[in-house]
Amino acid sequence: MADPRKPILRPDDREQDRIRKIAYQHLLKATDAGAQELGCTGATFVVLCMGLWIMELAEVDQKATASMLAALATLHDPAASKTKKVRAERKRRAAVDKLFGSLDLEMAPAEGRA
Structure with a gap:
């Protein structure tokens, strides 16, 4: 159960779009760098990372x-x-x-x- 003293922020649609744009730009940079270092495609890198992020979330x-x-x-x-x-x-x-x-x-x- 969420701590009632720490409400979950719910930005409006415009702010959500701004946040997603920033996150997307960072993910693109990370994907490009990771794919280059591994010598794979961006899609391969994303699939690999999805599995890793899911494991991280599952720990929570x-x-x-x-x-x-x-x-x-x-x-x-x-x-x-x-x-x-x-x-x-x-x-x-x-x-x-x-x-x-x-x-x-x-x-x-x-x-x-x-």
């Missing part, structure tokens, strides 16, 4: 990671109906909230006396 919360990935798969499935995609977006958001909550608890300094 395996179930939330699996839920987020399942929802993303549905969102990008051309055969999925609009209703399924709407439901998948709700599940994706809930899984991300759970991951953020787990990260908040993991990163928070210990308080009190045991």
Whole structure:
């Protein structure tokens, strides 16, 4: 459960677009550098990295990671109906909230006396 003292920020659509653009630019640079160093294509590097990032997220919360990935798969499935995609977006958001909550608890300094 997320710490109620640390609300999850929900930027508006314009700010989300700005944030995604910055993240995308950094990912492109990292992909280019990594693919060059390994001597592979950018797509190969991305697939390799996806597996590594999934393992990192699973260390935080395996179930939330699996839920987020399942929802993303549905969102990008051309055969999925609009209703399924709407439901998948709700599940994706809930899984991300759970991951953020787990990260908040993991990163928070210990308080009190045991």
